[in-house]
Amino acid sequence: GQQLNQSPQSMFIQEGEDVSMNCTSSSIFNTWLWYKQDPGEGPVLLIALYKAGELTSNGRLTAQFGITRKDSFLNISASIPSDVGIYFCAGQRVLNDYKLSFGAGTTVTVRA
Amino acid sequence: NAGVTQTPKFQVLKTGQSMTLQCAQDMNHNSMYWYRQDPGMGLRLIYYSASEGTTDKGEVPNGYNVSRLNKREFSLRLESAAPSQTSVYFCASSDPTHQYFGPGTRLTVT
Numbered sequence: 050g051q052q053l054n055q056s057p058q059s060m061f062i063q064e065g066e067d068v069s070m071n072c073t074s075s076s077i078f079n080t081w082l083w084y085k086q087d088p089g090e091g092p093v094l095l096i097a098l099y100k101a102g103e104l105t106s107n108g109r110l111t112a113q114f115g116i117t118r119k120d121s122f123l124n125i126s127a128s129i130p131s132d133v134g135i136y137f138c139a140g141q142r143v144l145n146d147y148k149l150s151f152g153a154g155t156t157v158t159v160r161a
Numbered sequence: 162n163a164g165v166t167q168t169p170k171f172q173v174l175k176t177g178q179s180m181t182l183q184c185a186q187d188m189n190h191n192s193m194y195w196y197r198q199d200p201g202m203g204l205r206l207i208y209y210s211a212s213e214g215t216t217d218k219g220e221v222p223n224g225y226n227v228s229r230l231n232k233r234e235f236s237l238r239l240e241s242a243a244p245s246q247t248s249v250y251f252c253a254s255s256d257p258t259h260q261y262f263g264p265g266t267r268l269t270v271t
Binding site for chain 1: 192202203205206219253255257259260261262263
């Protein structure tokens with residue numbers, strides 16, 4: 050079953066705000082990934098994290114791989130209307146086994 | 162490169178009908194996957210293929226079969242569709258670092 054707990058489930062944010070979402074697990078993961086899904090599309094990779102404690106940015110997005118390897122968070126700074134979508138965390142438990150476990154997603158809606 | 166392509170984009174089936182969802186990738190990846198996405202549940206792995214000629218069950222394989230036709234193509238078959246299989250189906254392929262997803266097939270079983 051689902052191994053990753055992602056929160057919040059949904060959020061309404063004001064344009065320009067910073068937002069944060071996180072993912073936790075009872076299991077250790079070797080890789081954490083954050084994907085975004087636009088309506089009617091497949092998920093697209095935003096950020097990949099490979100080492101515990103790693104902090105990585107991609108434009109206005111910043112993600113961190115928790116030091117315990119059981120959690121990760123994603124921050125979006127200065128949100129804009131195109132940030133609307135569903136954000137998924139995903140974890141890879143075993144090196145060289147490419148199967149992923151996904152969180153249930155955080156639905157982001159931006160108020161203009 | 163087209164990446165990962167899926168056909169059809171939409172399909173409506175009656176209970177008991179069969180159909181095959183097609184997936185192809187042009188990135189020369191060894192590994193391919195089929196997921197289903199249901200509201201509030203994220204993506205759940207149905208079947209995967211680590212390499213050409215091999216397939217393995219994922220988290221929710223019941224009611225599905227797969228074929229890894231060649232390195233490029235990985236199809237998902239519903240032999241006797243049920244309303245519980247109403248979902249959005251995503252195919253993905255992966256390199257050593259991450260997975261790339263297709264645009265999805267929205268399937269409704271009435």
